[in-house]
Amino acid sequence: MTQGIRLVKLGILTDIHEHIGPLDAALAHSSSENVDQVIVIGDLFETGEQIEETCQRLADAKVVGVWDNHDYGLCREVDDETLASYSDTVLNFMGSLQP
Numbered sequence: 001m002t003q004g005i006r007l008v009k010l011g012i013l014t015d016i017h018e019h020i021g022p023l024d025a026a027l028a029h030s031s032s033e034n035v036d037q038v039i040v041i042g043d044l045f046e047t048g049e050q051i052e053e054t055c056q057r058l059a060d061a062k063v064v065g066v067w068d069n070h071d072y073g074l075c076r077e078v079d080d081e082t083l084a085s086y087s088d089t090v091l092n093f094m095g096s097l098q099p
Contacts, residue, residue: 011038013063017046017070018054027061042068044094051086055093067097075099 011030
């Protein structure tokens, strides 16, 4: 390695749509490959049935990223009904995503 340069290994996830099995596999692979940072590039949400588990896994893995069109209502301009419908885990993780 060249002195002063540090290489960073990134993992990129997209279009999770609450599919926990493939998400678990991708996070396990990232860990086994010693990925420094996993980044999500949107579309975590689908039906809301597994969004809690999705957000918990991503938060536990310290994933960062951006939201996409399926995620908007949980990331920006969240209405009172939505706030009442989802846990702090979901709202905090989704709120951490950038546009």
